[in-house]
Amino acid sequence: MEKKYNKKAKYLILTHNHGDHTFGAEAFKDLPIISSQKAFDDHYELEKEGKLSKEYRQGFINAIKEKSAKGEFDLSDSWHNDFAPNYLAAKLYPPTLTISDEMKLGSPDQQILFKVIGGHTDCSAFLYYMPEDILIAGDNFNCEHAQNSGCMLAGMNDKGIAILKMFEDLNPKKVIPGHGPVVEKDSIKTSREYFSNMFEKLKELKDNGVSLEEASKHPSLPEFFEEEKHRQWDLIMSSWYTQL
Numbered sequence: 001m002e003k004k005y006n007k008k009a010k011y012l013i014l015t016h017n018h019g020d021h022t023f024g025a026e027a028f029k030d031l032p033i034i035s036s037q038k039a040f041d042d043h044y045e046l047e048k049e050g051k052l053s054k055e056y057r058q059g060f061i062n063a064i065k066e067k068s069a070k071g072e073f074d075l076s077d078s079w080h081n082d083f084a085p086n087y088l089a090a091k092l093y094p095p096t097l098t099i100s101d102e103m104k105l106g107s108p109d110q111q112i113l114f115k116v117i118g119g120h121t122d123c124s125a126f127l128y129y130m131p132e133d134i135l136i137a138g139d140n141f142n143c144e145h146a147q148n149s150g151c152m153l154a155g156m157n158d159k160g161i162a163i164l165k166m167f168e169d170l171n172p173k174k175v176i177p178g179h180g181p182v183v184e185k186d187s188i189k190t191s192r193e194y195f196s197n198m199f200e201k202l203k204e205l206k207d208n209g210v211s212l213e214e215a216s217k218h219p220s221l222p223e224f225f226e227e228e229k230h231r232q233w234d235l236i237m238s239s240w241y242t243q244l
């Protein structure tokens with residue numbers, strides 16, 4: 001990026017404290033690392049609990065491999081070749097500057113809003129580049145879900161739907177999701193409408209005492225809006241149904 005734009009990076013800004021968004025911080029260790037206060041607190045909480053140590057990480061990876069070997073789910077090539085080795089090798093750099101609500105960065109004609117909103121995690125935040133109306137959504141909005149971790153889908157709830165509505169109301173020209181390609185604003189609408197519809201239908205079924213097994217195959221449920229469904233769909237559905 002620095003070479004391409006012939007400009008030095010000034011900050012690393014983290015949308016939330018999940019390893020797939022923070023474990024690459026080493027490349028930016030010479031810069032201020034900005035996050036929400038909650039993301040900072042969460043980082044030190046994990047460290048205190050020993051959950052960032054190399055031994056813990058190795059145990060985590062082994063446990064996932066064991067579950068997969070038992071046939072609970074498949075692991076993709078990118079999980080084996082990219083996520084796992086990088087997760088184990090990453091040197092961690094905690095945030096050095098935190099905010100509890102929002103801040104604006106840059107000169108008035110180049111302003112970027114950084115705002116904490118929760119949702120995907122309590123520490124989640126988004127960025128908005130005001131001169132060109134570009135939304136950097138973090139994991140509150142994702143595309144190509146099948147290629148990504150199931151926790152983004154499984155964690156969707158009413159608050160997440162309200163956040164998608166708020167993103168639409170910002171009226172961005174382009175949206176950079178937490179995972180997947182850059183898209184137009186319409187993609188947020190498609191996603192929000194699917195989740196609202198799905199949750200409404202699931203609530204109805206649950207109120208009528210329908211079992212999870214039956215509900216998850218019910219013909220009244222909308223079809224997933226992306227071509228490929230997540231391979232952990234049963235887990236996702238059970239997470240939605242139990243939290244309602």
Ligand SMILES: [Zn+2]
Pocket residue numbers: 018020021139178179
């Ligand atoms: Zn993520």
